[in-house]
Structures are given as structure tokens and as C-alpha cells.
Amino acid sequence: MDYFHKVNADIFAVQEIKLQEGQIDLEIEGYYQYWNYAVKKGYSGTAIFTKEKPLTVHYGVGDKELEEEGRIITLEFAEFYFVNVYTPNAQRTLARLPYRLQWEEEMYIYLNELDEKKPVIYCGDLNVAHEAIDLRNAKSNRGNSGFTEEERGKMTKLLNAGFVDAFRYFYPEKEGAYSWWSYMNKVRERNIGWRIDYFITSERLTPFLESASIHTEVMGSDHCPVALEVNFE
Secondary structure, three states: OHHHHHHOOOEEEEEOOOOOOOOOOOOOOOOEEEEEOOOOOOOOOEEEEEOOOOOEEEEOOOOHHHHHOOOEEEEEOOOOEEEEEEOOOOOOOOOOHHHHHHHHHHHHHHHHHHHHHOOEEEEEEOOOOOOHHHEOOHHHHOOOOOOOHHHHHHHHHHHHOOEEEHHHHHOOOOOOOOOEEOOOOOOOOOOOEEOOEEEEEEHHHHHHEEEEEEOOOOOOOOEOOEEEEEOOO
16 A cells, blocks of 8 residues: 555556455545456456546456456546456466467457557556566576467567557566566565566557556565556647
């Protein structure tokens, strides 16, 4: 909450809330709240806090299974769609990789359909390090969950369809910029991490992008917040 108040974001998106409706009573003055709870207790879920009331709110992409895990919230504003996502993990054994790839295809179609109507800001824990620069030990992790050719290829496909990785737009060659670290001893201290949390925008929004940042100083999770500043004025 210290970070929440300090950053004073117009829109604040959270993934993996692990809550059920009624388990939290969180009143934050000046913000509308939207929660998507997973059916399974203590699992997944997403939430968005926004100062401006959206025109429409949509949960999931029309697939019942996706909605059961509470992984997607879409808010429509006058100038853009805001899509908050917690992408499924392929799991250590890659047992869920086929489902993950199906998910990616659904999201690709969905984001492009939205983009035909108005620009999109797509954010969240996307559970993939896109390029070798996006994780500390690329060589030893090649083929592992979050760094398979299949998962990386899906992100490449999306970016090639008219979307931009906002952080790389500003910092195309910046190394050591990570948003997730294992809880193993001293891994975060040594910055052995992955960049798996993103803001991805429609390419035509790039003239309005002011900055993208990773707030590694914020503790309390195995992830840290990532931020995007957009100015539509």
C-alpha cells in the first residue's frame, strides 16, 4: 500500500491475487475496483484499481475455462482498452504447455480484435522471458518453462502483428532488468532474475509513451512492480 499511494497511478493492475470474493474488504478512496476471482481457492485471479470509471468491463475472452481461473480483466476507456492478464505457467515439467499455447492463440485473436476498434494497453505477468537479454541465465534455461521456443515465439508473433514491448521500446539493449526472482537464497540480492512482467501496447500508441520502468526496490513479493507512463494530451 505504501507503493500504491506513492506511485499514485491512474490505473493499477494486480495479478495472482489468490482471493475469493468476500475474503478482503479493501476500500481505496478515489478508485473504482474490478476483481476477477478464480473458482479454485487460493489460486490465480486478477484485479484492477482505476481512478476513471471505464466505459465497459469484460472478464475472460469468452472461454469458460479461462474465466474459471480469473486470469483476464478488460476495461474499455474512451481512447484505449486496458487488458490485465495473468498468463498460465507451462509448469516445470511443461505439462501445461499445450494449454499455455492454446491460451496464447486465444489472446492473440482477442487482442487483435480489440486493436481493430481502438488501441490496446496489455499488461501483466506474462510468464515468459522473450529474449536472452530478459533473463540472467539464458543458456541453462533454454527450453525450460517460460523460456521455451514455443512461448517466446508466441510473443514474437504478437509483437510482429503491430504491438510493442514498451520497456524494450525505451531500453532495447538494457541488461540486468528483471521483474521476477526465485525465492531461493540470495537470488534476488545477486539479481539472478527474469523479466516476465510487461506492458505491451498497440504500435500506434508509441507517440504517447513517456516512460517505462521496473521498480526493483519494491519488496514483498517474488515479483516487483513495472510501470508505464502514457500521455494522451
